[in-house]
Amino acid sequence: xxxxxxxxxxxxxxxxxxxxxxxxxxxxxxxxxxxxxxxxxxxxxxxxxxxxxxxxxxxxxxxxxxxxxxxxxxxxxxxxxxxxxxxxxxxxxxxxxxxxxxxxxxxxxxxxxxxxxxxxxxxxx
RNA sequence: CGGAGGGCCCGAAGCGGUCGCUCCCCGGCAUCGUGCCGGGGAGAGGAAAGUCCGGACUCCAACGGGCGGCAUGCUCGCCAACGGCGAGGCGCGGCGACGCGACGGAAAGUGCAACAGAGAGCAGACCGCCGGGACCCUCGCGGGUUCCGGUAAGGGUGAAACGGUGCGGUAAGAGCGCACCGCCCGGGCGGCGACGACCCGGGGCACGGCAAACCCCAUGCGGAGCAAGACCAAAUAGGGGAGCGUGACGCGGGCGGCCCGUCCCGCUCCGCCGGGAAGUCCGGCGGCGCGCUCCCGGGUAGGUUGCUGGAGGCCGGCGGCAACGCCGGCUCGAGAGGAAUGACCGCAACCGGCUUCGGCCGGCACAGAAUCCGGCUUACCGGGCCCUCCGACCC
RNA sequence: GCCCCCGUCGUCUAGCCCGGUCCAGGACAUCGCCCUUUCAAGGCGGUAACACGGGUUCGAAUCCCGUCGGGGGUA
Numbered sequence: 001x002x003x004x005x006x007x008x009x010x011x012x013x014x015x016x017x018x019x020x021x022x023x024x025x026x027x028x029x030x031x032x033x034x035x036x037x038x039x040x041x042x043x044x045x046x047x048x049x050x051x052x053x054x055x056x057x058x059x060x061x062x063x064x065x066x067x068x069x070x071x072x073x074x075x076x077x078x079x080x081x082x083x084x085x086x087x088x089x090x091x092x093x094x095x096x097x098x099x100x101x102x103x104x105x106x107x108x109x110x111x112x113x114x115x116x117x118x119x120x121x122x123x124x125x
Numbered sequence: 126c127g128g129a130g131g132g133c134c135c136g137a138a139g140c141g142g143u144c145g146c147u148c149c150c151c152g153g154c155a156u157c158g159u160g161c162c163g164g165g166g167a168g169a170g171g172a173a174a175g176u177c178c179g180g181a182c183u184c185c186a187a188c189g190g191g192c193g194g195c196a197u198g199c200u201c202g203c204c205a206a207c208g209g210c211g212a213g214g215c216g217c218g219g220c221g222a223c224g225c226g227a228c229g230g231a232a233a234g235u236g237c238a239a240c241a242g243a244g245a246g247c248a249g250a251c252c253g254c255c256g257g258g259a260c261c262c263u264c265g266c267g268g269g270u271u272c273c274g275g276u277a278a279g280g281g282u283g284a285a286a287c288g289g290u291g292c293g294g295u296a297a298g299a300g301c302g303c304a305c306c307g308c309c310c311g312g313g314c315g316g317c318g319a320c321g322a323c324c325c326g327g328g329g330c331a332c333g334g335c336a337a338a339c340c341c342c343a344u345g346c347g348g349a350g351c352a353a354g355a356c357c358a359a360a361u362a363g364g365g366g367a368g369c370g371u372g373a374c375g376c377g378g379g380c381g382g383c384c385c386g387u388c389c390c391g392c393u394c395c396g397c398c399g400g401g402a403a404g405u406c407c408g409g410c411g412g413c414g415c416g417c418u419c420c421c422g423g424g425u426a427g428g429u430u431g432c433u434g435g436a437g438g439c440c441g442g443c444g445g446c447a448a449c450g451c452c453g454g455c456u457c458g459a460g461a462g463g464a465a466u467g468a469c470c471g472c473a474a475c476c477g478g479c480u481u482c483g484g485c486c487g488g489c490a491c492a493g494a495a496u497c498c499g500g501c502u503u504a505c506c507g508g509g510c511c512c513u514c515c516g517a518c519c520c
Numbered sequence: 521g522c523c524c525c526c527g528u529c530g531u532c533u534a535g536c537c538c539g540g541u542c543c544a545g546g547a548c549a550u551c552g553c554c555c556u557u558u559c560a561a562g563g564c565g566g567u568a569a570c571a572c573g574g575g576u577u578c579g580a581a582u583c584c585c586g587u588c589g590g591g592g593g594u595a
Contacts, residue, residue: 011145019463022426054463064174064493069467072146076468079145105468 012079018054018091027054027093034115038100038108041115042093053078054093062101070096070108077109083116090119 018024031044046052055074057067074094078084100108 014147014465017463020427021463024463056463065491068493071464072467076145080468 012053012075016050016052018052018093023052023091024054024056024093027091031091031093034118036111036115038097038103038111039115040095040097042095043090043119046089046091049089051084051087051089052091054091056093056095058096060098061096062098066101067096070100073105073108074112077112078116081113081116083113087116088119 018027027042027044031042033043034041053075055071057070059067061067061070078092094112103111
């Protein structure tokens, strides 16, 4: 079951995203966080057997186009990241900072990759 | 050729790759719901924006109406409706094509107008002009000072000063009188109408501005919003109902050193009926409390639905100046839900800069559906089509 | 999605309803001068703003319309 869910491809189905307000609240309340220049990363071990991704963007980041572009970049980077298969089963929340509006894609991907690499190894058992 | 005015349309846009997301259809596998694999199809805009108006739809309220409040404001028409649109009238701007206009009412009422100025509303005498009285100067003509009166033609102030020009008239003046122009009122004429100003009659002119000041008049408006609303419905707590069991061979405390206990004290369901001599005994009915089981309804999380085929597009014909309407045919173009429509690469266009002309570098707007429509407003790289006006030159 | 409020010197504000007296007043800050051996305090003087664009009016910070920005409420 676990190996079936962890398909080795670059797919990111809806099942592996955070989709509940309570999921986000749990992540903020009980999880740890890492700060980057463009982004804040919240994370918390989950029981799903695979990492799940959530994204938040407040209106301070920019207009709808800017916010949505950053969301798509985040999904793209997470989906194609080479270290994704090695990630522990965490719920992750990526929250943009206002400075992210002016970032270029390569710059953004480098930062996100660095933050993901800094996650602890353990995860849930 | 140059400049200008108006209208309409397109708008990450062309091709090829790699990896992905959402929905639908087909096939296969497993399956209680559903999930996985393969194939195919579809997947942001002219403004999706601002949320400034108007509707559809849904719920709430309601017998009907008024007051208040808000909005609109030349006329006629179009429209489901509108504060929108189309024609027309009037005013203003422009040589012109054309553009702009909150454009009802100031002879209903109440108000406002700083400063300047004599005076700011049915006004006003500062200078000036004219007449008269008194006093002074002068031989006299005349002049000066002052008082009373007349006068709105002139000066001056102001954003604005109570028709204009000319002639008569007068002490000087004045619509005081006359002519022309303007204005007002009534009637006729043209127009559905706003209005026009051709005609007739009357009036010497009374009617300044501001209603995006209060206000008056006319017309319109019940409230909320798809997170509306509908259906299914966990866990926990609570509500209602049914059935069964239970409410004394019990519990607590004291004493006898402790245990035990035939000792003492307290608590112990209620009502009615029947049996027994009687009781804390037995049986029945009703109520109350507790326990267990089952059922019912409300409702939260969550799920499903509303959810996209509609005042819909395209083509043609007819009516209308037009907005638009009618008829016929064809066609279906996103439906997410912490929210998909993406990222990267290689060529080719276009624009800008550099260029030792081979190329190199950079850019490619405004902006992202959230129930759906009709408008308005605002933002915007670049491009296409049509009509019209003015100027110059040529024929 | 719906609704409401607010934009005035560098900062906090008054004036707005009911237009003129406003080239917009006050406080703190800042600059110059005086006072003091010096600093502070004090005194005198100066610089400095009506978010933006239209409109109404003789005249707009004020009234009206539209943009832009900020804040808040609600499901």
